């Protein structure tokens with residue numbers, strides 16, 4: 209029988225994450241939305257708490273660093289760190305997405321390290337906060353088009369990186385930046401590797417911070433890599449350019465992180481729905497689960513339709529995380545979850561603003577902010593269109609060259 213309840217061992221973690229969201233994130237949500245680029249110092253002590261959840265436990269934790277795939281050993285099914293991380297993120301994003309993205313040591317780069325690093329690298333970068341730099345001015349959705357180069361200097365045993373990176377979440381605040389660069393542009397995808405660069409490296413120059421529509425608590429940086437030297441042992445994964453494997457190594461990160469992106473959207477969607485349900489109830493609109501939507505008020509029927517979308521997004525997200533925990537190939541499910549959850553989040557947030565009228569649009573409540581925050585969840589880590597493209601390729605058995 210399929211059991212769709214939260215696994216018992218994760219109940220305390222979900223409870224803790226919800227408490228953090230309610231008691232720490234929500235009260236400072238508006239403040240850091242208005243003070244864009246100010247560092248939310250309240251998060252420092254929380255990061256230590258999350259570290260505590262991650263350490264010494266096979267349950268993973270509530271942060272993005274927990275998404276490593278490990279062998280079950282016994283061949284049985286299990287709920288592991290991918291599931292616990294997604295559950296934690298759903299709760300924290302119920303609180304505030306921008307603040308979740310600002311949590312020290314829980315960056316996208318941490319997920320990349322957790323996903324691809326060898327044991328020695330994992331140990332060396334433990335406890336550091338890592339951002340992820342893929343996007344460039346000429347390469348967004350098409351990450352295979354990146355131009356940043358990495359050339360091995362045999363004399364010093366260092367890679368020399370040159371290029372430009374934009375839209376790096378936590379780029380200003382992180383200790384490390386995981387940079388995608390190509391060893392040989394003529395070879396294509398197989399030559400793209402990820403390199404861990406210390407933020408203090410003089411060759412990694414912060415160019416600017418972006419001003420944004422939403423998630424303003426989260427800093428978004430642009431960098432110039434100018435003869436940036438990194439030790440050869442900072443290359444994540446294999447240095448071999450294996451054209452038979454294509455993009456495999458670096459893309460593996462996304463199979464683990466897209467369920468997390470989907471989880472962010474699920475958390476924010478639930479926040480919108482819960483507040484809207486309360487406001488509707490206070491306005492005298494009851495949602496009745498025992499009657500068909502068509503026989504209820506238009507507002508109640510719309511609410512029920514949104515809840516159904518939310519539930520579908522949530523289940524897809526949990527499925528993708530569960531597959532990662534059980535070492536099953538989940539590219540298809542990860543993209544399905546991200547596509548459904550991202551689209552649902554944007555759609556639900558805007559419909560909730562509409563249903564709640566002036567209360568939804570004003571700054572007294574957080575709905576208008578959530579509607580702005582929602583958009584990024586259908587954009588970063590692959591836009592809606594890109595997720596649909598990946599899904600189509602998988603279902604039709606087409607390569608990226610055959611279906612663009």
Ligand SMILES: Cc1cc2nc3c(=O)[nH]c(=O)nc-3n(C[C@H](O)[C@H](O)[C@H](O)COP(=O)(O)OP(=O)(O)OC[C@H]3O[C@@H](n4cnc5c(N)ncnc54)[C@H](O)[C@@H]3O)c2cc1C
Pocket residue numbers: 316339340341342343347348349350374375376377378420428584587588589590591592593594597612
């Ligand atoms: C706040 C924020 C934070 C970010 N954080 C990070 C980060 O930490 N690290 C990082 O590396 N990047 C990050 N990004 C970058 C993000 O991942 C890219 O913006 C995203 O991948 C889209 O790339 P683009 O902006 O260049 O858009 P484009 O690729 O130029 O796309 C423009 C439009 O065309 C559509 N499109 C493109 N190609 C196709 C196609 N083949 N078929 C159909 N439609 C298509 C897209 O869906 C989109 O609607 C961040 C972006 C933002 C806004």
